Amino acid sequence: MSIRVAGTGLTKFGELWSNSLEDLLREASFEAIAESKFPAQSIEAVFVANMGSGMFEGQLHLGALVSSFFPHLPPGVRIEGACASGGLALLQAEYALLSGQYETVLVVGAEKMTDVSATEGTQVLAAASHFAREYGSTFPALYGLIAQAHMEKHGTTRQQLSDVSAKNHSHGRKNPLAQFQKNITAEEVSKSTLIADPLRLLDCSPLSDGAAAVILTTKNAKNGVYVRGFGHGMDTLELAQRSDLTTFSSTRRAMELAQKMSGISVSQIEAVELHDCFTIAELVALEDLGFFPPGEAGRATSEGQTTFGGRVVVNPSGGLKASGHPVGATGVKQMVYLSRLLHEKTFHTALTHNVGGSGATAVVHILEVA
Amino acid sequence: MISPAQYWRQNKEWQNWLGKQGKVVGVTRVHVAPPGQENFAPYSMALVDFILEKRLFMVAGREEVNVGDTVECVLRKVAQPDQCGIIPYGIKVRRF
Numbered sequence: 064m065s066i067r068v069a070g071t072g073l074t075k076f077g078e079l080w081s082n083s084l085e086d087l088l089r090e091a092s093f094e095a096i097a098e099s100k101f102p103a104q105s106i107e108a109v110f111v112a113n114m115g116s117g118m119f120e121g122q123l124h125l126g127a128l129v130s131s132f133f134p135h136l137p138p139g140v141r142i143e144g145a146c147a148s149g150g151l152a153l154l155q156a157e158y159a160l161l162s163g164q165y166e167t168v169l170v171v172g173a174e175k176m177t178d179v180s181a182t183e184g185t186q187v188l189a190a191a192s193h194f195a196r197e198y199g200s201t202f203p204a205l206y207g208l209i210a211q212a213h214m215e216k217h218g219t220t221r222q223q224l225s226d227v228s229a230k231n232h233s234h235g236r237k238n239p240l241a242q243f244q245k246n247i248t249a250e251e252v253s254k255s256t257l258i259a260d261p262l263r264l265l266d267c268s269p270l271s272d273g274a275a276a277v278i279l280t281t282k283n284a285k286n287g288v289y290v291r292g293f294g295h296g297m298d299t300l301e302l303a304q305r306s307d308l309t310t311f312s313s314t315r316r317a318m319e320l321a322q323k324m325s326g327i328s329v330s331q332i333e334a335v336e337l338h339d340c341f342t343i344a345e346l347v348a349l350e351d352l353g354f355f356p357p358g359e360a361g362r363a364t365s366e367g368q369t370t371f372g373g374r375v376v377v378n379p380s381g382g383l384k385a386s387g388h389p390v391g392a393t394g395v396k397q398m399v400y401l402s403r404l405l406h407e408k409t410f411h412t413a414l415t416h417n418v419g420g421s422g423a424t425a426v427v428h429i430l431e432v433a
Numbered sequence: 434m435i436s437p438a439q440y441w442r443q444n445k446e447w448q449n450w451l452g453k454q455g456k457v458v459g460v461t462r463v464h465v466a467p468p469g470q471e472n473f474a475p476y477s478m479a480l481v482d483f484i485l486e487k488r489l490f491m492v493a494g495r496e497e498v499n500v501g502d503t504v505e506c507v508l509r510k511v512a513q514p515d516q517c518g519i520i521p522y523g524i525k526v527r528r529f
Binding site: 182183185186189195196197198199200201203204207208211212215256257258259260261301302303304308 | 439443459460461462463464465466467468470476478480486487488489490491500511512523
């Protein structure tokens, strides 16, 4: 049984004052349904990805909220796994399809983050780390420790981190739905405000509003984008329990499973949407996914190996950095963006990589156009 | 924010940590602090190897520590008092 991406929906990402969480969920869902050309009543179940609506807006029970969009009230469930909520919701939908319970389902991810202050937003995100045992730390601080370990072990440089951000902004400039559609230079990144040593403001992805949706079906068609493989891996929730901070066992495990299921190896992948919540996260991911040997991703980035014309196009949407990071939407958005590029035949084989917290959860999907 | 019940549960752990020494294996300087810690910034977060386990702790005051330094656990204020009225204390480390 194979799973096809039958339709995609994606809202603008950014500070969207005029759109509520419900508006965003509705817009992405119905765009995906319209694109699939399936009647709305053919949606047999809905899987909603969201991290913090209970803390951001006091709204929970999102499975029922989205189900209520449809007169036939399909079964709805909400899935939370910090910033990997989107990837995890896709997985739950895929398991349900493969079980034979449903033939066509909706997966929609959304987050409304800008109704609260940046400080309150940071506090909600910090709930994805170990509250008591990592007290006083922030996400930039945890990734700052990872960056320092990577610099010390592999000689990764400030310039290489800055090059990641500049590259993702140059990609985001071509994405009309991206939060930031402007170029920034590596020098601007290197001179931006220090957040948690060595990470600076322009190493960090922003707080964003936005939603993304896909219709997944086991009803096959001659042409289309297919989910060839997926995998789910874990690392410890607490950074201090890891023996090596420069690698995520979650990503390595998820990639191993996705490759095995798809029969597609890393050398065949032409484009990747990966989880660059911080610049260092992109380098760690490229190494853990197997695109470059440990310690080589920084140099490869500076040499232009991760953009158009290089070894693999990394984050053509602009990634989390330039495209924005409404956390519940991100994992779904990665699949939407790549599906559209595959549909246009810009690429034939692509991969998504979605991470929760400081690497505790990772989800990998491998997509191919038939 | 730490609730009174969370605070009460954490208190019981203090005696296991006070005076304990370990070696710094990673450190980052936090310039933008979370709510409750703004008045401490900039402060350091140190990943400390206590041989039997590693833990991440705030560094006391504005002291800067480096990888390889030996640090000891001390009791310090870890956040500004919140609306519950608690003055939250907890374990931090300082250079030994």
